[in-house]
Amino acid sequence: MVRQVAVAPDPQPLDPTVGYPKGRARRREILRIASEYFAENGYDAATIFAIAAACGISRAGLLRYFPDKEALLEGVLRYRDEEDRARFAPYASVPGGLGILRAMVDLAEHNEHSPGLISLFVRLSAEASSAEHPAHFYFSERLRRIRSGTERTLESAARAGYLRDGVDPAATAVQLTALMDGLQAQWLLDPALDMAGHMRRAILEILNTRGAAAFDAVETTG
Amino acid sequence: MVRQVAVAPDPQPLDPTVGYPKGRARRREILRIASEYFAENGYDAATIFAIAAACGISRAGLLRYFPDKEALLEGVLRYRDEEDRARFAPYASVPGGLGILRAMVDLAEHNEHSPGLISLFVRLSAEASSAEHPAHFYFSERLRRIRSGTERTLESAARAGYLRDGVDPAATAVQLTALMDGLQAQWLLDPALDMAGHMRRAILEILNTRGAAAFDAVETTG
Numbered sequence: 001m002v003r004q005v006a007v008a009p010d011p012q013p014l015d016p017t018v019g020y021p022k023g024r025a026r027r028r029e030i031l032r033i034a035s036e037y038f039a040e041n042g043y044d045a046a047t048i049f050a051i052a053a054a055c056g057i058s059r060a061g062l063l064r065y066f067p068d069k070e071a072l073l074e075g076v077l078r079y080r081d082e083e084d085r086a087r088f089a090p091y092a093s094v095p096g097g098l099g100i101l102r103a104m105v106d107l108a109e110h111n112e113h114s115p116g117l118i119s120l121f122v123r124l125s126a127e128a129s130s131a132e133h134p135a136h137f138y139f140s141e142r143l144r145r146i147r148s149g150t151e152r153t154l155e156s157a158a159r160a161g162y163l164r165d166g167v168d169p170a171a172t173a174v175q176l177t178a179l180m181d182g183l184q185a186q187w188l189l190d191p192a193l194d195m196a197g198h199m200r201r202a203i204l205e206i207l208n209t210r211g212a213a214a215f216d217a218v219e220t221t222g
Numbered sequence: 223m224v225r226q227v228a229v230a231p232d233p234q235p236l237d238p239t240v241g242y243p244k245g246r247a248r249r250r251e252i253l254r255i256a257s258e259y260f261a262e263n264g265y266d267a268a269t270i271f272a273i274a275a276a277c278g279i280s281r282a283g284l285l286r287y288f289p290d291k292e293a294l295l296e297g298v299l300r301y302r303d304e305e306d307r308a309r310f311a312p313y314a315s316v317p318g319g320l321g322i323l324r325a326m327v328d329l330a331e332h333n334e335h336s337p338g339l340i341s342l343f344v345r346l347s348a349e350a351s352s353a354e355h356p357a358h359f360y361f362s363e364r365l366r367r368i369r370s371g372t373e374r375t376l377e378s379a380a381r382a383g384y385l386r387d388g389v390d391p392a393a394t395a396v397q398l399t400a401l402m403d404g405l406q407a408q409w410l411l412d413p414a415l416d417m418a419g420h421m422r423r424a425i426l427e428i429l430n431t432r433g434a435a436a437f438d439a440v441e442t443t444g
Contacts, residue, residue: 042349045267119351122407126345129410140411159333171423174408174415175401182404185344186396188351189362193396201393205427 027065030055031079034072043073043127043135071123072136077138080117094218096160097153098211101203102218104180109196111184118184147173154206157196162211172206215217249287251299252277255296261342265295265349265357293358299360302339316440318382320433323425324440326402331418333406339407347403361363369395376428384433394428 033055038046048069050063066072087107090100111118128135154169163169179202187193204212260268265279270291270318272286287296309329333340350357376391385391401424409415426434 018426038266040352042264042266044264119348122425123348125407126341126348126410129341130262136260143408144412147384148356175424178401178404178408180404181407182400183400183405185347185407186365188348189365198396202397
């Protein structure tokens with residue numbers, strides 16, 4: 001059984017072992033290059049040696065920051081999660097869940113500028129479907145977290161009277177999550193695809209007239 | 223530049239070089255095992271040697287059927303395409319596109335029994351997003367073919383008066399295709415997911431009352 005990568009729900013922004021500014025900058029640079037390397041070659045085929053070479057440092061130098069490949073993967077995933085959390089946080093206070101729905105469109109738009117990271121996540125998520133993969137637990141938990149967060153958002157929109165009749169929060173949460181993932185997979189093959197436009201369209205389809213007007217208001221002020 | 227795998231639009235059911243029944247059965251068995259091997263390890267990491275070992279034959283023995291790894295990949299993809307075509311064919315004559323929409327639900331249900339093949343396609347499609355990957359052209363063309371086929375199906379449903387007001391065939395084709403891909407990726411992480419139920423729900427959401435009734439009639443007679 002391969003060790004599973006565990007990503008803490010509230011990771012510390014600073015790793016105490018590399019607390020000096022220069023070490024933190026180097027660590028961040030390694031994570032950026034490792035992200036790109038995993039995106040291009042997949043996780044399974046990547047080696048610490050090859051990633052160290054891509055970073056222009058020795059294998060031993062890389063291992064001072066990340067003791068093994070699993071730790072490096074954990075660092076990459078945590079880095080991405082921190083960025084996403086920072087993106088959603090300002091929207092959480094918008095009532096009726098509309099801020100979070102708006103943030104989903106923003107995220108799709110942001111992702112259109114990050115092909116490497118999207119490729120990494122689509123590819124790693126597929127690799128990690130095997131229970132033996134070190135990121136299996138991470139991706140399973142991430143899916144559950146995103147789906148249940150989306151469901152709570154839609155329940156909040158329902159209570160505010162923003163949803164069309166017959167829209168079921170639980171089923172719609174699964175479908176919006178699948179749509180986002182599927183659009184990313186399509187976009188990797190067809191970069192002309194308007195991911196943000198399709199997310200916006202799908203969200204407007206579940207809102208009633210009042211919800212759509214309120215959603216557009218978030219859009220212009222958010 | 224890596225050689226791109228080309229899959230003929232109308233592949234011959236029999237390969238003339240292995241026309242004897244025993245050779246065909248062996249060839250089919252190699253494709254089945256190679257599918258599973260690619261699904262488990264990814265295409266990039268797989269070697270002809272390892273796949274031959276999984277088949278219980280020598281490397282030279284495998285190369286008699288498929289001259290290189292690209293040819294083996296081509297065989298696997300063609301095998302899957304033939305199966306899918308056979309599944310959609312009986313539905314093509316149902317008027318107003320409803321047969322094809324019904325076949326999408328059936329395909330999702332069928333896929334729930336083929337985790338290896340789904341894993342292979344989700345994983346290969348992600349790997350193939352790199353323009354250097356030998357299956358890049360195949361997956362790009364496949365996406366275009368599926369999207370335009372779905373768009374024609376929805377246009378046919380619109381002409382028959384089956385679609386809800388405001389449903390745009392082109393945008394909905396992108397979204398149904400993305401939903402199918404995204405549900406597959408989710409299902410690999412969460413096998414309890416009801417892919418067929420979600421496809422059915424998404425299709426009923428774009429149909430008007432008359433369309434939904436006609437769709438259900440296909441469902442019970444199809």
